[in-house]
Amino acid sequence: MQKLFNLSEDMRRGPELMTPGLLSCQGCGTALAMKLALKALGQRTAVVIPACCWSIIIGVYPYSVLNVPVIHVPFETAAVAASGVKAGLDIRGERDVTVMAWAGDGGTFDIGLQSLSGAAERNEDILYVCYDNEAYMNTGIQRSSATPIGAWTTTTPAGSLKEEPKKDMESILLAHGIPYVATASVAYPDDFVSKFKKAKGIKGTRFIHILSPCPPGWRIDSAESIRVTRMATQSKVFPLYEVQEGQPRVTVKPSREIPLRNYLMAQGRFRQMSDEMVDRIQAHTERRWEDILDREARTS
Numbered sequence: 550m551q552k553l554f555n556l557s558e559d560m561r562r563g564p565e566l567m568t569p570g571l572l573s574c575q576g577c578g579t580a581l582a583m584k585l586a587l588k589a590l591g592q593r594t595a596v597v598i599p600a601c602c603w604s605i606i607i608g609v610y611p612y613s614v615l616n617v618p619v620i621h622v623p624f625e626t627a628a629v630a631a632s633g634v635k636a637g638l639d640i641r642g643e644r645d646v647t648v649m650a651w652a653g654d655g656g657t658f659d660i661g662l663q664s665l666s667g668a669a670e671r672n673e674d675i676l677y678v679c680y681d682n683e684a685y686m687n688t689g690i691q692r693s694s695a696t697p698i699g700a701w702t703t704t705t706p707a708g709s710l711k712e713e714p715k716k717d718m719e720s721i722l723l724a725h726g727i728p729y730v731a732t733a734s735v736a737y738p739d740d741f742v743s744k745f746k747k748a749k750g751i752k753g754t755r756f757i758h759i760l761s762p763c764p765p766g767w768r769i770d771s772a773e774s775i776r777v778t779r780m781a782t783q784s785k786v787f788p789l790y791e792v793q794e795g796q797p798r799v800t801v802k803p804s805r806e807i808p809l810r811n812y813l814m815a816q817g818r819f820r821q822m823s824d825e826m827v828d829r830i831q832a833h834t835e836r837r838w839e840d841i842l843d844r845e846a847r848t849s
Contacts, residue, residue: 564592571614573606576771578735578761578778579680580606583615583651585738586678589745592617594647595638597631599661600624601653602687603680625660627652628668631675639674647676647749654681654695658716669725672753676745679718679756682763690766697786698830699813699822701768710821714833722756723792729755731791731800735762736779740789740800747793760787768817780812785838786830790845797844809834 566587573580579602587594595618598604604621608614622630631650638646652661657679665677684702685691692702694716705711722730729751733741741759748755760781762774769777781787782801786809789801809831813819 564588566592566594566616568614568616570608570612571606572608573602574763574765574771576762576764576769576774577602577606578682578763578774579603579653579759581735582680582733582741582759582761585735585741586649586651586745587615587617589742590647590649590676590749593645594649595620595634597622597627597634597648597650599627599630599650599652599656600687601651601656602682603651603653605687624656626664627656627661628665628673628675628677631677632668632671632673635674648674649676649678651678651680653685653687654679654683655685655693657681658694658718662721666721666725669722669727669754669756672727674752674754676748676755676757678759680759680761682761682766683715684763684766686763686766698833699819699826701818701821702766710826718756718758719792722754725754727754727756728752729791729793731755731757732787732789733757733759734778734782734787734789734801735759736775736782737789737801744791744800747791751793766818768820769815773815777812777815780807780815783807784809784812784834786812786834788838788841790841796848797841799841799845 567584571580597620599622613619627650631648635648681695683695684693690702691704696711697715699710719730729748731744733744760778762778764771764774782789783803784807790799810827
C-alpha cells in the first residue's frame with residue numbers, strides 16, 4: 550500500500566472522505582480504490598452500493614466509514630438505482646452531485662448486467678464503477694464471468710479449471726455508445742485519480758473498470774497486493790486505457806514488460822495451470838494488446 554504515497558502533492562492534500570474503521574481484509578484493493586475515487590470526486594458525491602464486499606466493508610448499519618451519502622440496494626439494481634438517485638437530485642436542483650454506482654464483478658458482469666445495459670442505452674448521467682477481484686469473493690470465492698482462464702475458485706471442479714475467457718466488459722459498454730469507458734488499477738494511483746477526475750466532468754454514462762486485488766481469493770500474501778496488481782499491467786493482461794467519445798488512448802505503457810507466466814505464478818489460484826494453458830493465455834493477451842494499440846493508432 551505504500552505506493553499510495555506516490556500520489557501528487559495536490560492529491561495528497563485532497564479531502565479524506567473515508568474514515569478509519571472499515572471492515573476489509575488486509576491488503577484489500579477495493580478499500581484503497583474507494584479512498585482514491587472519493588479523493589478525485591470530492592464531497593458532492595452520492596454512492597450506490599449493491600450486495601458486494603463493500604456492503605460489509607462500509608460498517609454495520611447505521612454506521613459508515615464514508616463521509617458521503619450511501620444507498621444500499623439489491624444485487625442486480627446498482628445502475629437503475631443510481632439513475633433514480635440522479636433523477637431525484639436533478640429535480641431538487643442539485644445537479645452538481647456525482648452519483649456513483651460501486652459494484653463488484655459479480656454484480657456487474659453477471660447479476661447487474663441487464664440493469665447496467667439499460668442505463669447505458671439511455672445514457673443515464675451516472676458514473677458506474679466495477680471493482681473487479683475476478684470472483685464472488687464476499688460469498689466464498691465462487692466463479693464469475695470475470696474469472697480468468699485457468700483460475701481456481703471454490704466452485705471449480707477438481708481437475709477442471711475454467712476454460713472460458715474473461716468477459717470483455719469494455720467492449721460491451723462501448724457497443725452502447727456511451728461517452729467514457731476506462732480501465733484503472735490501484736497499483737497506478739495517479740492514473741486512477743486522473744480518470745475519475747475526467748469522468749466527473751463528463752455528462753452521460755461513464756464506466757470505469759478497476760482491477761482490485763483480493764488476497765484470500767487470489768491466494769497471495771496481503772503485503773503483495775500492489776506488487777501483484779502492478780504485474781497485471783506490466784504483463785499486459787490488464788492494460789490501462791480510456792476511450793472518450795470513441796477515441797481510445799493507452800494511459801500507461803508498461804515501463805518494463807514481464808512474462809505473463811510471472812504474474813500468474815505469483816498467485817496460488819493459477820498454480821494448477823498447464824504450460825499449454827499459460828501459452829494460450831499469453832497468445833490471447835498479446836492479441837488483445839495489439840488490438841488496443843491498433844485502435845489507438847487508427848483514431849489518433
